[in-house]
Amino acid sequence: MPQSDGPTAFSWNLLADFQQMxxxxxxxxxxxxxxxxxxxxxxxxxxxxxxxxxxxxxxLSMVAFPGAAFATLVGMSLSLGYFxxxxxxxxxxxxxxxxxxxxxAGESAATGVVQAFLLACGxxxxxxxxxxxxxxxxxLFGSFLGITGDQVLILAAVAIAVLAVLAVMGRQLLFASVxxxxxxxxxxxxxxxxxxxxxxxxxATAEAAQITGALLVFALMVLPAATAQQLTARPGRSLLLSVxxxxxxxxxxxxxxxxxxxxxGFFVSTFAFAAFLAAHAAxxxxxxxxxxxxxxxxxxxx
Amino acid sequence: MTELxxxxxxxxxxxxxxxxxxxxxxxxxxxxxxxxxxAQIFTGDALSHVAFTGxxxxxxxxxxxxxxxxxxxxxxxxLLAGIGRSGRADDVVIGSAFAWILGLGSFFLTLYTTSRSGxxxxxxxxxxxxxxxxxSTGQTLVAVLVAVAISAVVLLIARPLLFATVDxxxxxxxxxxxxxxxxGFLALVGACAGExxxxxxxxxxxxxxxxxxxxxxRLTDRPFRALALSGGLAVAELWAGLAAxxxxxxxxxxxxxxxxxxxxxxxxFLIRPQRAPLGTASPAAG
Numbered sequence: 001m002p003q004s005d006g007p008t009a010f011s012w013n014l015l016a017d018f019q020q021m022x023x024x025x026x027x028x029x030x031x032x033x034x035x036x037x038x039x040x041x042x043x044x045x046x047x048x049x050x051x052x053x054x055x056x057x058x059x060l061s062m063v064a065f066p067g068a069a070f071a072t073l074v075g076m077s078l079s080l081g082y083f084x085x086x087x088x089x090x091x092x093x094x095x096x097x098x099x100x101x102x103x104x105a106g107e108s109a110a111t112g113v114v115q116a117f118l119l120a121c122g123x124x125x126x127x128x129x130x131x132x133x134x135x136x137x138x139x140l141f142g143s144f145l146g147i148t149g150d151q152v153l154i155l156a157a158v159a160i161a162v163l164a165v166l167a168v169m170g171r172q173l174l175f176a177s178v179x180x181x182x183x184x185x186x187x188x189x190x191x192x193x194x195x196x197x198x199x200x201x202x203x204a205t206a207e208a209a210q211i212t213g214a215l216l217v218f219a220l221m222v223l224p225a226a227t228a229q230q231l232t233a234r235p236g237r238s239l240l241l242s243v244x245x246x247x248x249x250x251x252x253x254x255x256x257x258x259x260x261x262x263x264x265g266f267f268v269s270t271f272a273f274a275a276f277l278a279a280h281a282a283x284x285x286x287x288x289x290x291x292x293x294x295x296x297x298x299x300x301x302x
Numbered sequence: 303m304t305e306l307x308x309x310x311x312x313x314x315x316x317x318x319x320x321x322x323x324x325x326x327x328x329x330x331x332x333x334x335x336x337x338x339x340x341a342q343i344f345t346g347d348a349l350s351h352v353a354f355t356g357x358x359x360x361x362x363x364x365x366x367x368x369x370x371x372x373x374x375x376x377x378x379x380x381l382l383a384g385i386g387r388s389g390r391a392d393d394v395v396i397g398s399a400f401a402w403i404l405g406l407g408s409f410f411l412t413l414y415t416t417s418r419s420g421x422x423x424x425x426x427x428x429x430x431x432x433x434x435x436x437x438s439t440g441q442t443l444v445a446v447l448v449a450v451a452i453s454a455v456v457l458l459i460a461r462p463l464l465f466a467t468v469d470x471x472x473x474x475x476x477x478x479x480x481x482x483x484x485x486g487f488l489a490l491v492g493a494c495a496g497e498x499x500x501x502x503x504x505x506x507x508x509x510x511x512x513x514x515x516x517x518x519x520r521l522t523d524r525p526f527r528a529l530a531l532s533g534g535l536a537v538a539e540l541w542a543g544l545a546a547x548x549x550x551x552x553x554x555x556x557x558x559x560x561x562x563x564x565x566x567x568x569x570x571f572l573i574r575p576q577r578a579p580l581g582t583a584s585p586a587a588g
């Protein structure tokens with residue numbers, strides 16, 4: 001027993017702070033889970049931002065909520081609810097998209113309808129459950145308390161699978177994302193890749209939702225990737241940077257949430273957004289200095 | 303069951319819900335049509351999150367919830383119009399901004415629930431998922447007036463807005479104030495988001511904006527017919543949802559409305575499966 005009750009105040013001695021936090025097993029689990037989730041979300045999110053599929057990603061993160069609510073209602077494992085619903089929704093979005101290319105009014109209307117309906121389903125499940133759950137807030141805004149060792153194992157296993165698939169198809173996916181037409185001409189199976197990527201996105205979202213809550217997954221998926229793509233134009237480097245930023249933001253968020261009584265999702269999204277703004281400012285500054293700073297990857301249309 | 307349903311029809315709260323809901327749905331249907339046409343659904347989505355944060359901030363600060371709703375949504379709409387070039391905002395920027403704004407909303411929610419010691423613990427859920435059956439007579443009146451104003455403005459600017467949407471450069475060359483329209487429209491979307499939050503909640507307002515409009519666009523190619531259809535469908539769906547939740551008390555009204563809207567949208571896929579020519583663009587086949 002390190003302290004009598006509850007966490008003591010934050011001291012600027014980080015070493016002591018981490019020692020104190022990690023004396024609680026649930027915090028160790030939270031940091032492990034946070035690390036796993038941040039790495040997956042950083043990597044998959046990077047491709048999502050590159051492919052401009054933020055709206056689809058957002059819809060998938062919304063789906064995490066009915067997934068968790070349904071799992072609560074029927075009394076099965078939360079992880080199963082998260083992964084089942086997110087992957088199923090990813091397949092549904094892939095099926096609705098007809099010609100395999102993102103964008104378009106029709107698609108975004110469809111995605112929006114699917115999203116709102118699924119959230120409504122989540123609300124229905126919560127209303128039917130009426131149980132001891134203090135409300136949907138923990139599912140929506142995240143909680144780092146009570147993450148078990150088994151959950152961390154499941155998260156890690158799924159993360160390894162997602163990253164392995166991503167590593168195998170990474171090169172082709174990059175090609176197909178940057179220039180789908182040329183990639184298709186070269187024999188890359190753009191449509192298959194697109195579907196596969198949506199499934200990966202679903203899995204990554206389900207992972208992240210368990211930490212940040214369904215509504216704030218987006219902070220962990222989009223912001224590190226967008227920040228990294230602001231800072232460097234080279235794909236490999238910016239992918240790594242995205243993962244690193246995600247990890248830093250999550251751990252800082254956990255640190256802050258341990259010492260202050262506000263939700264984890266708030267801290268994670270705030271830190272990530274601060275990094276995003278800082279990157280924008282840095283780019284603007286560099287742009288002023290060099291008169292014109294263009295990102296080769298996003299700005300250069302083939 | 304039936305007794306409860308019969309009694310629900312006669313209750314004042316149900317009358318308020320029908321009255322406010324009708325006009326809110328009409329406004330949402332009209333605004334939603336242009337939102338879908340301009341491919342700005344994502345903006346509507348962002349606004350729905352701002353609605354939550356705005357309402358929670360107002361509650362935490364001790365103000366009327368609706369003040370936060372409207373101020374937050376309209377300001378966010380103008381901001382989004384300002385960020386994006388020529389009034390159309392960029393996906394990643396919107397996504398980033400509202401990810402943080404939602405985080406801020408959860409902060410205000412915690413602030414509110416901890417400072418008011420559980421007096422209104424369900425406030426977060428109310429804002430997120432709406433409570434149309436909880437509207438008072440005064441709130442109904444305000445909601446109706448605002449909704450009527452929004453609908454009137456949309457109809458007033460419908461023609462130039464349509465022109466600017468379909469062909470922006472030609473419209474600009476013809477002297478249509480494209481940029482002002484872009485700003486004005488997003489402010490309107492913001493006001494509409496604030497309205498719709500009272501009916502179905504901030505998380506579900508996207509469905510009220512997107513589903514009737516998406517269905518109308520699938521059903522007809524003629525713009526003004528689609529606009530009217532979108533408004534009509536939205537109102538019909540809301541009525542269907544209210545009736546369903548009055549008949550089955552365990553069904554939350556927000557869910558019933560959303561289910562009706564989704565069913566209609568889904569049905570349009572059966573009626574008219576495909577407008578674009580089949581099989582012309584399948585990149586993998588070549």
